[in-house]
Amino acid sequence: ILNVEQSPQSLHVQEGDSTNFTCSFPSSNFYALHWYRWETAKSPEALFVMTLNGDEKKKGRISATLNTKEGYSYLYIKGSQPEDSATYLCAFTGTASKLTFGTGTRLQVTL
Amino acid sequence: NAGVTQTPKFRVLKTGQSMTLLCAQDMNHEYMYWYRQDPGMGLRLIHYSVGEGTTAKGEVPDGYNVSRLKKQNFLLGLESAAPSQTSVYFCASSYTTGFPQETQYFGPGTRLLVL
Numbered sequence: 001i002l003n004v005e006q007s008p009q010s011l012h013v014q015e016g017d018s019t020n021f022t023c024s025f026p027s028s029n030f031y032a033l034h035w036y037r038w039e040t041a042k043s044p045e046a047l048f049v050m051t052l053n054g055d056e057k058k059k060g061r062i063s064a065t066l067n068t069k070e071g072y073s074y075l076y077i078k079g080s081q082p083e084d085s086a087t088y089l090c091a092f093t094g095t096a097s098k099l100t101f102g103t104g105t106r107l108q109v110t111l
Numbered sequence: 112n113a114g115v116t117q118t119p120k121f122r123v124l125k126t127g128q129s130m131t132l133l134c135a136q137d138m139n140h141e142y143m144y145w146y147r148q149d150p151g152m153g154l155r156l157i158h159y160s161v162g163e164g165t166t167a168k169g170e171v172p173d174g175y176n177v178s179r180l181k182k183q184n185f186l187l188g189l190e191s192a193a194p195s196q197t198s199v200y201f202c203a204s205s206y207t208t209g210f211p212q213e214t215q216y217f218g219p220g221t222r223l224l225v226l
Contacts, residue, residue: 004153034214043115043201043217044154089153098169099215101153 004092006102013080013109020076021105023090027071032093035064035075038104039086047075047088080109113137115218117202123224124192132187132221134202142205143185144169144215145177147198154201160185192225199223 005024013019025033032051036044048057053068061078077084087106091099115136124130134143141162146154146169156169160179174196176188185204189196199222203215 041219043219045217046214049214091154098156098159099154101155103151103153 004090004100004102006088006090006105008105009103010106011108013107015081015109015111017080017109018076018078019080019107020074021088021107023073023075023102025071025073025090025092025100025102026094027069029094030068030071030092033066033068033073034091034093034099035073036089036091037086038089044089075105077107080107082109082111085109115202115204115216117200117218117221119221120219121222121224123226124189125226126193128192129188129190130192130223131189132200132202132223134185134187134204134218135183136185136202136204136216137183138204138206138216139182140204140206140216141182142207142213143179144203144205145175145185145187146201146203147171148201148220149198157187157200189223192223194225197223197225 007022034049035047038044048064050066055066057064063076066073087104089104091101118133144159145157155171158177160166163182166177178186199220201220202218205213205215
């Protein structure tokens with residue numbers, strides 16, 4: 001059983017704060033690491049997919065980094081806004097080519 | 112394009128009843144998946160399909176059956192519902208998993224309560 005862990009489980013920040021969270025995954029047989037954003041009552045939506053060690057991706061105020069050798073990825077949000085409130089899921093793809101999801105980090109941004 | 116749709120949105124069943132959840136996608140995707148989401152756990156793969164007429168077991172297949180008679184539809188069946196199957200069910204599709212970086216597109220979910 002593959003272990004994908006995310007921390008923290010939940011996070012509460014003020015508008016304008018920058019924040020980051022972690023996804024840990026097996027460092028062997030790595031193919032890809034996905035980040036999804038999941039708003040309440042909606043479907044998970046893809047944010048990033050990263051495949052190479054050292055990859056960095058950016059979309060607006062959100063960015064992600066990848067370290068495949070030590071098995072972790074960070075997601076950063078700069079200047080959090082209330083609309084960033086969501087659960088952020090990471091998912092690991094190994095040799096089986098199926099996604100194994102973490103339990104997510106629930107972010108709440110208040111005014 | 113509607114993307115990935117699921118019906119019904121919500122259903123209450125009594126133990127032992129059967130039902131079918133329907134997933135439809137209009138993106139001409141080859142691969143389709145059924146997941147369940149339970150509190151404190153990540154999305155877990157129930158069954159998946161790599162193309163019309165094919166299905167395969169995922170991580171938690173027991174108590175479920177699936178069919179993919181048409182490329183655009185993926186059905187998830189519960190023959191005899193149990194309270195342990197109370198969950199939110201998500202369908203997803205992707206063009207292929209031949210490439211592990213392929214993004215999956217998710218439906219809005221079906222909330223199932225088994226009494």
